[in-house]
Amino acid sequence: MKNLKISHRQILILIVVSAFFLVSMSVCGAEESTSLQKSPFVNVEILDPKYDHVYETEMVKNGSEVSIKVVLTNFSREIEKSTLSFYSELEKSGGHISMDGEKEALKSDGSYSVEHKKVEKEVMVSWSGTAPEVRKQETFILLNITQETTEGKYMVVAIKGDVSSEIINDALNARYIAKEEIEKANRTIANATKAGIDVEEAKTNLALANVHLNNSQERYNAGKPGDALEEAKKASASAKVAEEKARATIGFTKYSRNTILVAVVVIAIVAFVFWYKMRERKRGIY
Known part of the structure; x- marks a missing residue:
């Protein structure tokens, strides 16, 4: 009985090895033919x-x-x-x-x-x-x-x-769009940071966009194009929010800085006028 089991195992191994050999030969043959x-x-x-x-x-x-x-x-x-x-x-x-x-x-x-x-x-x-x-x-x-x-x-x-297939093509296109949205958000955030503007909220959304993009790639590699498509859409949405927040912060900061500048100028003008009038009074004009 023991010999019979060994015999079956040997037969199984031979079948597996033979199948692997045939597949390998087929693949090698295809690769060889393309280089002829x-x-x-x-x-x-x-x-x-x-x-x-x-x-x-x-x-x-x-x-x-x-x-x-x-x-x-x-x-x-x-x-x-x-x-x-x-x-x-x-x-x-x-x-x-x-x-x-x-x-x-x-x-x-x-x-x-x-x-x-x-x-x-x-x-x-x-x-x-x-x-x-x-x-x-x-x-x-x-x-x-x-x-x-x-x-x-x-x-x-x-x-x-x-x-x-259509769903695979949709997933690939959605990933391409998501990458573009992330790049756009990256540029806006980088410009804001370079200008000394705090855009931490936008950076958080951008990080989330990259997480969704990585998830999309993982789902695609796993043969789940539908899930890859959904993750790519989420990546685009998060990247758009990041870009919008960065732009809003930049706009608000510029507005605030301009407002402060105007206020400083107005105060300076008022102070100058006040100083000028006081000076003229001392001279006896008034």
Whole structure:
């Protein structure tokens, strides 16, 4: 019975290690392919990829269907044959390759051999899949095609896309706005401090704004865009209050200083007039 338990444990370890090895190989393969030299043996044209956009941006909406068409032409006659390999991080991805009326199914990590002299016009690659569900904006490989020849391995095309959602985009925009509001408050408070004006209340609100901004970043990193959005809004609100308080204090201080200055001038004028009249009286004018 003891040996049986050990055997099960060993099998489990082998499964985990094998899975880790396969994932590592897949990631390494993707990184390697993006650093390859562009293929000189084929021309590429990417037809307009189709997917749901996040607002009016070029970002891919998470969970949306993505379809891509790539046209390969002018296969070099200098080499007889090459192997095209396909890789995608889209979910349930796959497609087909068409050449001279013949069509063959493709899948991620799959390959297809092309005899260059047999390509009369073009090779069409059609690819589709589902954009991953994400909780923060991430970049994914929509489709990589590499070409292996007797000369070596080359990059044919690397199509990447930023996958996001409306709530993620809102959170990122809100954080950007909050940073601008904090910078504005910072400048106003710094100018006040430099002028010797006490703006402690404004500084307190500014500190609170930075706390909310940090909270927003933490929530975003944790994959909670909704919470990140709310914290970013609070950061903006606190920063605006800080800036308004600083400006109000500056305005009040300037008004007070001007009032005091006017009062001093008035007193000085009255004193001068009084002194002048007393002086003239002594001279016997009055």
